Amino acid sequence: MLRGALWKGMHNMEINKNIIEVELGKLYAIWLREFKVFLREKSRLVASIFTPLMWLFVIGSGLGSVVSNPSALSTVVYSTAGEVGSEIDYQQFIFPGIICMSVIFSSVFFGSYIIWDRKFDFLKSVMVAPVSRTTIFIGKTLGGMTTSIIQAAILLVIGLAIGMHYTPFSIVTIAVIIILLSFALTSLGLTIGSYIESLEGFQLIVSFVVFPLFFLSGALFPLNNLPGWLSILTMVDPATYAVDALRSTILGITGKNPFVVDIGILLVCVIALGTIGMLSFRKMKAV
Amino acid sequence: MITIKNLVKKYGNLTVLDNVSLEVYDNEIFGLLGPNGAGKTTLIHILATLIKPTSGTAIVNGYDIMKRSSKVRSSIGIVFQAPSSDDMLTGYENLKLHSLLYGVPAEIREQRISEVLELVGLTQRKGDKVKEYSGGMRRRLEIARGLVHKPKVIFLDEPTLGLDPGSREIMWKYIDRLVKDEKITIILTTHYMDEADFLCNRIGIIDKGKIIALDSPWELKGSLGGEIIEIELKDKEAESKDSIELLLEPYNNFVHKVEFNDKEGKAVIYVNDASHNLPIILKAINDNSGSSNGVKSVYFRSPTLNDVFLKFTGRHIMIQQQDHAEGGFMERYAQYGNK
Numbered sequence: 001m002l003r004g005a006l007w008k009g010m011h012n013m014e015i016n017k018n019i020i021e022v023e024l025g026k027l028y029a030i031w032l033r034e035f036k037v038f039l040r041e042k043s044r045l046v047a048s049i050f051t052p053l054m055w056l057f058v059i060g061s062g063l064g065s066v067v068s069n070p071s072a073l074s075t076v077v078y079s080t081a082g083e084v085g086s087e088i089d090y091q092q093f094i095f096p097g098i099i100c101m102s103v104i105f106s107s108v109f110f111g112s113y114i115i116w117d118r119k120f121d122f123l124k125s126v127m128v129a130p131v132s133r134t135t136i137f138i139g140k141t142l143g144g145m146t147t148s149i150i151q152a153a154i155l156l157v158i159g160l161a162i163g164m165h166y167t168p169f170s171i172v173t174i175a176v177i178i179i180l181l182s183f184a185l186t187s188l189g190l191t192i193g194s195y196i197e198s199l200e201g202f203q204l205i206v207s208f209v210v211f212p213l214f215f216l217s218g219a220l221f222p223l224n225n226l227p228g229w230l231s232i233l234t235m236v237d238p239a240t241y242a243v244d245a246l247r248s249t250i251l252g253i254t255g256k257n258p259f260v261v262d263i264g265i266l267l268v269c270v271i272a273l274g275t276i277g278m279l280s281f282r283k284m285k286a287v
Numbered sequence: 288m289i290t291i292k293n294l295v296k297k298y299g300n301l302t303v304l305d306n307v308s309l310e311v312y313d314n315e316i317f318g319l320l321g322p323n324g325a326g327k328t329t330l331i332h333i334l335a336t337l338i339k340p341t342s343g344t345a346i347v348n349g350y351d352i353m354k355r356s357s358k359v360r361s362s363i364g365i366v367f368q369a370p371s372s373d374d375m376l377t378g379y380e381n382l383k384l385h386s387l388l389y390g391v392p393a394e395i396r397e398q399r400i401s402e403v404l405e406l407v408g409l410t411q412r413k414g415d416k417v418k419e420y421s422g423g424m425r426r427r428l429e430i431a432r433g434l435v436h437k438p439k440v441i442f443l444d445e446p447t448l449g450l451d452p453g454s455r456e457i458m459w460k461y462i463d464r465l466v467k468d469e470k471i472t473i474i475l476t477t478h479y480m481d482e483a484d485f486l487c488n489r490i491g492i493i494d495k496g497k498i499i500a501l502d503s504p505w506e507l508k509g510s511l512g513g514e515i516i517e518i519e520l521k522d523k524e525a526e527s528k529d530s531i532e533l534l535l536e537p538y539n540n541f542v543h544k545v546e547f548n549d550k551e552g553k554a555v556i557y558v559n560d561a562s563h564n565l566p567i568i569l570k571a572i573n574d575n576s577g578s579s580n581g582v583k584s585v586y587f588r589s590p591t592l593n594d595v596f597l598k599f600t601g602r603h604i605m606i607q608q609q610d611h612a613e614g615g616f617m618e619r620y621a622q623y624g625n626k
Contacts, residue, residue, distance in 0.1 A: 022390040029387035037375045040416075121371035125432075128335050129388040160290040286337040 026131045027139045034110075034143025037099025038150075048151050052102040053158065056095065059220070060162075064090030070230035088251055091162055098175075099155050100181065100239050103148045104213045107182045109190015110144035113203050115196055127286040137190065137237035141274070143178060144186030154180045164250060173249045181242040181264040185213070187270075194277075194284040217243045223256045238244040238269040288313045288440060288472045289334065293343035296329055296496075302338070303329045305496035311474060316466055318487030320592065322602075326496040327476035328368065331442045335365045335388060348439045355388075360554070361389065364433030364441040370425040374418035378409055378428050381417060390438035393596040403431040407461055407621040423454030431504060434469065441465070443475040447482060455482070462486055490592070492599055499599045504592060511590040511598060512543050513559035516568065517623050519584040520552055520576075531556075533577050538567065561587045 038044065067090045101169040126136060155172065156166070166174070192205055216230075217239035226234065234240045245262035248255035255262065289311040296304040304326045311317045319327045332338045334345055336356035344351055350358040372381040382400045391399055404410045407427035421580060424448060433441050445461065447455040463486065466473060477483050483490050492500040492507075500507060531554050532545045541564050546555040557611045558564050565587060572582045597603060 021393075025387045025390065025393075033373060033376065033380075036380065037373065040375050080396055121367050121369050122373055124337065124367060125365075125371035125385075126388065127339055128360060128365055129385065130357050130390070131388050282518045287332050 010148050013269060023135065026129075026135050027142070030126070030131075030136060030139025031146070034140065035146055038143075038147045045146045045151070048106050048147075049100060049154055051105065052098045052151075052155055055101065056091065056098045056155075056158075056162070058207045060091035060094055060098075063220075064251070078197070092251065093222075093247075094220055095159055095162065095164060095245050096250045097217065097243050099152050099159075099178070099250075100217055100243045101214050101219050102151045102155055103178055103182050103242070104185055104217070104239055105210060106151050106182040107144055107185035108189040108192075108205065108210050108213070110147055111140075111186050111191070112193040112196070112202060114140070114190060114193035115199060115202060119199065120199070124286060133281040133284070134278055137278050139278070140190055141186045143181060144189070145182040148182035149175070149178055150187070152182075159250075166250070170249050174246060176263070177242050177249065177266070180263070180270050181239065184238055184266065184269040184273045191273070191277045191280045194280040213237055216240065218256075219243050238266065238273075241265045241269075289345060289347050289474070291334070291343075291345040292328075294330070294333060294340050294345060295342045296326070296333060296338070296612045303496050304333070306343070307493075307496070307498055309491060309498060309501070312473060312489075314466060314470055314472055315488040316462070316473045316475065316486050318483040318490040319474065319493055320478065320490050320495035320596070321476075322478055325493045327493055328444055330493070331365070331444050331474070331476060334359075335363060335442060336360055345531060361436070362439050364436065364438035366426070366429040366433045366441070366443045366446060367443045370417075370422075370429050370552045372374050372417050372425065372428055372432065374420075375416060377416050377432075378404070378420070379413040381428065382413075382432055385432045386435045392438050393585045399435055399437070403434045406434070406464070407431045408457075411514045414449075415604075421454070423450050423457060426450065426454075426458060430461065434465070434471075437469075438471065440472045440474065443473060445476055445478070447477070447479065459486060470522070480596070484592050492596060500595065507592065507595045511594055513541075514557075514561035514587055515590055515594060516556040516558055516561055516565060516585065516587040518554045518556065518572065518582055518586075520554070520572075521580050521583045531572065534571050535568065538564070538571070542568070 114123065117126075127133075152174075156164070188209070189205075192209065196202070196205070216234050216237040218234055218237070223231070223234055223240070223244070241257065241262040243265070244255040244257055245251060245259055248259055258263075289309075289606065291307055291309040291311075294304050294307040295302070307326075312574070319330065321327050329338070333340050334347055334352060336352050344353045346352075347359045348362040350362065352359050353553065372378075373384075376384070379400065382403065383396070386396050386399060395556050401410070402412050407430055408580065409424060409427055409431065412424065413421065417428065418547070430443070430446070432442075433443075443462065447458050450458060457528065460472065462475070465471060475486065487504060488504050489501065490507060491498045500510075502510070531547065535542045535545060535556070541559040543557040543559075545557075547553075548555060558568070565585070569582055593603065
């Protein structure tokens with residue numbers, strides 16, 4: 001009797017293990033496809049690295065020559081905690097912001113690439129398979145995160161050239177921030193992509209989502225001393241908190257918000273945008 | 288294998304499927320024949336659980352499409368009208384992706400992929416990116432993909448749309464072989480008469496959301512009765528349908544029906560045993576026409592499905608040129624731009 005129950009229990013465990021394996025296989029398949037396409041579309045990778053570098057070197061140096069007044073920068077960077085006496089120039093100041101910019105662009109764009117998947121019926125072929133919408137959503141999000149993380153990693157290495165240095169601890173922290181931001185923004189992109197049916201809508205995403213997220217994040221300017229309206233707008237931009245946390249981690253300066261607050265708000269964004277994305281995927285029409 | 292019960296699909300006021308009931312048997316090739324916009328693709332999408340019907344339901348492979356959609360999905364394969372494989376991936380990678388999505392067990396995955404590649408003749412090209420494939424190869428890859436999880440039923444939506452004649456014949460060969468080798472049921476939609484005629488065991492003619500005829504191709508053609516004679520007259524103005532009908536009245540034991548095509552000035556006469564009766568008809572017309580008129584040319588043939596379609600709908604099936612099959616990403620972008 002007992003042995004029978006035990007055997008049955010083990011048998012059920014075996015079945016459950018198989019179900020989990022199959023489900024993970026589906027998730028892996030969706031992620032792997034995104035990753036391979038990313039690796040093969042070289043132009044996308046090159047462009048996604050080149051644009052941030054333009055900002056870093058052209059705007060960073062160009063605008064940097066105007067705001068390089070040391071006293072101005074020291075009010076910009078009102079406390080160089082940890083590294084007393086180390087001067088931070090404008091280019092270094094915007095470096096964490098540029099990392100976030102690359103994450104913003106690649107994550108939101110990645111999400112909205114689903115418009116292409118739909119246009120060319122690839123999405124339909126996935127949706128007709130016995131795969132839950134949640135699995136599709138998570139697989140896609142993981143794919144988007146992977147591409148964002150790879151691009152950010154390349155930029156971090158380039159950062160060494162402009163005098164950035166990292167410790168093992170700061171690398172882990174940076175990774176956490178980038179993972180949270182890319183998860184939230186890929187979810188956002190996928191949500192938008194699940195509603196937009198035409199490629200023309202893609203331009204709207206660029207103008208009304210990607211650029212505001214970037215400009216309002218404080219990637220290019222310090223957040224203190226902003227006019228009231230702008231200050232409020234920066235606060236509703238999830239990227240603001242990632243820039244702030246990244247700046248304090250990479251440059252070793254005190255951020256606008258305590259680090260824990262930044263991470264906390266990012267986590268809330270991840271959960272909120274992730275949930276919204278999942279729900280929109282469930283509602284999304286297959287045909 | 289599939290039982291469709293009173294399916295209705297409406298978009299607002301537009302009725303796309305109008306109370307369709309239908310039975311598809313095990314291991315047959317069933318053809319849905321109809322013009323573009325008749326509701327063929329909608330019907331297939333409903334059976335594949337991609338869209339929900341307004342009312343009615345269907346049982347696919349023992350599972351109700353409304354209640355057990357996940358089970359239905361696992362047991363069917365579907366090939367869409369436009370190739371849906373990712374063209375940045377290789378043929379093999381597309382098949383691997385889909386075998387994972389369908390939960391094909393790891394132990395047999397590689398073997399299944401090799402089998403389907405062999406079946407559609409793409410083993411040599413499995414390592415090439417799909418964007419390097421021809422239109423025909425892409426279609427065959429789609430079929431391989433639809434088969435990789437060993438479905439009981441496979442839906443083929445316009446499997447040869449936009450293919451050149453050579454590729455079409457190859458495709459037909461593969462489809463024919465599927466039923467014999469894989470023991471599956473195939474439902475295909477087409478607006479090519481010859482395709483339906485060549486491939487299908489049974490055909491449902493669908494027009495404006497209704498199944499208007501359902502039988503084997505030869506029974507359908509037989510239902511027209513005998514053969515068709517087309518007669519062109521010297522003076523297109525002089526004759527009318529009425530006068531020819533009157534002339535042929537005495538021969539109604541073998542003349543079923545007379546139609547008159549005003550535009551071409553042709554009389555279309557449905558008869559039994561045309562090879563014997565044609566001279567009688569010609570004589571009847573010539574003897575009763577003035578010297579200036581009479582038969583200019585004559586042509587007789589066996590009925591085609593096109594005639595069947597004409598009989599049931601009063602219209603010719605319309606062939607629209609459409610080609611989704613070719614091109615890489617940028618070409619497809621250009622195609623999209625033109626629409």
